[in-house]
Amino acid sequence: SVPTLLSIKFEFEPSFAYLTVKDRLPTILTRVIDTIHRNKNKFSEEYGEEGIEAEKQTISLLSKLRNELQTDKPVVTLTDGLPDTETWNKYLERHQRMQGDQDSVSWFKSPWLYVECYMYRRIQEALWLNPPISDYDVFNEGKTQSFFESQQAVRILCTYLESINKEMEKLSKNQLFEYFNKLLQVSLWGNKCDLSISAGQDNSQKISPIDGLSSLQPFILVDDSNVVWSTLTGSQRQGRSGETTVCRLDIVLDNAGFELVTDLVFADFLVSSGLVREVHFHGKSFPWFVSDVTVNDFQWIIQQTMAANHRLTSKSGARWHSYLKEGVWSYHDHPFWTLPHEFCDMAADAPDLYATLQGSDLVLFKGDLNYRKLTGDRYWDHTVAFRTALRGFEPAPLCSLRTLKGNVQVGLRPGQGEELSSQEPDWMTSSKYAVIQFYSPKAE
Numbered sequence: 001s002v003p004t005l006l007s008i009k010f011e012f013e014p015s016f017a018y019l020t021v022k023d024r025l026p027t028i029l030t031r032v033i034d035t036i037h038r039n040k041n042k043f044s045e046e047y048g049e050e051g052i053e054a055e056k057q058t059i060s061l062l063s064k065l066r067n068e069l070q071t072d073k074p075v076v077t078l079t080d081g082l083p084d085t086e087t088w089n090k091y092l093e094r095h096q097r098m099q100g101d102q103d104s105v106s107w108f109k110s111p112w113l114y115v116e117c118y119m120y121r122r123i124q125e126a127l128w129l130n131p132p133i134s135d136y137d138v139f140n141e142g143k144t145q146s147f148f149e150s151q152q153a154v155r156i157l158c159t160y161l162e163s164i165n166k167e168m169e170k171l172s173k174n175q176l177f178e179y180f181n182k183l184l185q186v187s188l189w190g191n192k193c194d195l196s197i198s199a200g201q202d203n204s205q206k207i208s209p210i211d212g213l214s215s216l217q218p219f220i221l222v223d224d225s226n227v228v229w230s231t232l233t234g235s236q237r238q239g240r241s242g243e244t245t246v247c248r249l250d251i252v253l254d255n256a257g258f259e260l261v262t263d264l265v266f267a268d269f270l271v272s273s274g275l276v277r278e279v280h281f282h283g284k285s286f287p288w289f290v291s292d293v294t295v296n297d298f299q300w301i302i303q304q305t306m307a308a309n310h311r312l313t314s315k316s317g318a319r320w321h322s323y324l325k326e327g328v329w330s331y332h333d334h335p336f337w338t339l340p341h342e343f344c345d346m347a348a349d350a351p352d353l354y355a356t357l358q359g360s361d362l363v364l365f366k367g368d369l370n371y372r373k374l375t376g377d378r379y380w381d382h383t384v385a386f387r388t389a390l391r392g393f394e395p396a397p398l399c400s401l402r403t404l405k406g407n408v409q410v411g412l413r414p415g416q417g418e419e420l421s422s423q424e425p426d427w428m429t430s431s432k433y434a435v436i437q438f439y440s441p442k443a444e
């Protein structure tokens with residue numbers, strides 16, 4: 001049977017979920033309110049009286065939201081009348097029906113995944129109800145700052161990439177496999193740099209992303225990188241016999257800043273090496289979970305890389321820009337990614353997006369939130385098969401690249417979870433451990 005959803009006050013207090021809602025979410029909200037207030041003059045310069053009024057109204061809505069959260073008030077319907085508003089309100093109704101009455105769905109008595117996603121949607125509602133500051137990205141400062149504070153690591157990575165590109169033609173398959181593995185792991189550990197777990201505090205990349213890889217290897221609990229490699233090379237082989245079906249890769253992105261650079265470097269290597277013909281990137285439709293990538297972040301980081309006063313970094317940026325212009329790379333967003341839904345609901349609730357992913361040869365899911373949605377954020381036993389936890393979500397061969405920052409992990413060996421719990425009680429939430437976890441419906 002399917003285990004229940006992770007809730008906030010279920011097992012024992014303080015759970016990571018409980019501490020998230022009790023401490024980190026209010027901290028994130030306070031930072032948002034502070035950011036808007038600090039930009040009061042900017043809004044009045046840009047929009048005059050209207051800007052000042054919008055700032056005031058938005059802050060009062062966000063203060064009300066923080067109070068509702070901290071006093072465990074019932075979750076309320078959205079009122080901003082946007083395309084996904086009804087979906088959110090229906091989802092609330094569904095939970096209210098399941099829990100029996102209107103007021104039972106409250107901040108601390110609801111599934112963790114739901115209320116955490118709901119908070120970011122409510123932040124957006126507060127802005128969307130107050131044009132002209134509707135499109136203001138309350139997390140932009142943190143995202144740009146974390147990028148600038150990762151500059152040294154960005155340069156090291158682009159220098160490494162350019163050195164590979166220089167000798168690409170001469171590389172043997174084994175050498176190609178070595179570089180593939182390294183850059184896959186760099187993208188994996190890039191996921192440590194999310195600003196939600198740090199409640200907006202600096203969480204940029206300080207150490208060299210390449211040199212540290214071997215010391216991090218023992219912390220990869222599930223490593224399916226070999227199957228990812230054979231999936232890519234398998235698809236390519238068909239291409240080489242003249243059929244034009246070489247691999248299409250989709251990357252469901254997570255955080256902006258350094259993590260996005262690691263994803264772009266990996267995608268660049270796969271295209272330059274001929275392992276992949278095209279890459280489709282999937283981002284969020286609005287600012288989400290503090291640091292998740294939006295279209296503005298995606299374009300900004302490529303521009304910043306192009307404009308870098310470091311020759312090899314700007315060379316990489318220029319190539320990325322040309323990939324976008326030529327259509328080798330494309331950026332997409334879909335409202336489904338900013339809903340609280342488990343991915344096993346995608347085929348029914350977002351059939352267009354499911355069909356899009358079915359056109360891919362491999363879908364990479366970056367990060368912890370995507371993993372929680374892949375597995376339904378439920379109390380699965382650690383030894384349950386990844387396929388079981390996916391509950392029918394199998395649009396294409398897929399792989400999660402995730403550092404553990406939430407209380408769900410499946411596909412472990414018998415005893416592996418218990419052993420980790422005995423050594424480190426917070427092994428699932430410290431982002432010290434990671435997984436490269438693959439599943440292919442084709443393999444079944």
Ligand SMILES: O=P(O)(O)OC[C@H]1O[C@](O)(CO)[C@@H](O)[C@@H]1O
Pocket residue numbers: 020024116191194195196197254255289366367368369370372405406
């Ligand atoms: O950016 P990521 O890897 O999805 O991490 C998001 C973080 O936010 C959380 O929701 C906790 O607030 C966890 O999922 C994770 O710790």
Ligand SMILES: [Mg+2]
Pocket residue numbers: 194196254255289291292367369
């Ligand atoms: Mg994130």
